[in-house]
Amino acid sequence: MNFLDRISLSGLRAHGYHGVLPAEREQGQEFIADAVLWLDTSAAAAADDLSRTVDYGALAGRLAEIISGEPVALIETLAQRLATACLADARVTHAEITVHKPDAPVGVPVTDISVTIRRSRT
Numbered sequence: 861m862n863f864l865d866r867i868s869l870s871g872l873r874a875h876g877y878h879g880v881l882p883a884e885r886e887q888g889q890e891f892i893a894d895a896v897l898w899l900d901t902s903a904a905a906a907a908d909d910l911s912r913t914v915d916y917g918a919l920a921g922r923l924a925e926i927i928s929g930e931p932v933a934l935i936e937t938l939a940q941r942l943a944t945a946c947l948a949d950a951r952v953t954h955a956e957i958t959v960h961k962p963d964a965p966v967g968v969p970v971t972d973i974s975v976t977i978r979r980s981r982t
Contacts, residue, residue, distance in 0.1 A: 864898040864953060867914055874927035878938055881965060891927050891935075892960035893942060895919070899951045914949055935959040935975045943979040954980045 872895070877888040897914055904913035926941050939959045946955035956978045964973040 862900075865901040867897045867899070867901070867916060869893075869895045869897075869916055869920055869923070872920055872923055872927075874924040876927045876929075876938070877931040878933070878935060878961075879931075879965075880933045884965065885931055889961070889963045891938070892962065893923055893927060894958040894960075895923060895942065895946055896956040897946055897949075897952045898954040899949075914952065919946070919949075935961050935973075936977070939975050939977045940979075943977055947979060947981055950981075952981070954978065 872893045876891045877885050901913050939957045942957045943955045958976040960974040962972045
């Protein structure tokens with residue numbers, strides 16, 4: 861049986877201007893993202909070669925750029941953009957993205973608001 865391996869990136873923090881309220885677009889806030897990628901890392905492990913797997917340092921930088929980049933109204937949209945970036949690497953077959961918005965202005969105290977999506981290569 862052939863199983864896929866997982867690479868997890870947790871707690872990536874970046875400042876972004878996402879939201880539906882004008883204040884969110886003007887002041888921005890911190891967003892936190894988690895990404896889990898499924899892929900076969902056996903070739904990379906056998907050769908001890910970074911070029912045969914996902915460079916999680918480069919990936920973290922790309923995801924931070926997306927969070928800090930063009931604003932969107934919904935964190936669902938932001939999560940989709942992050943998933944698309946993860947799946948841009950042909951070795952990644954599935955990606956799960958969670959976007960946390962701990963300072964979401966929802967009118968009552970909350971510890972966190974988050975959206976989790978799962979996408980697969982089609």
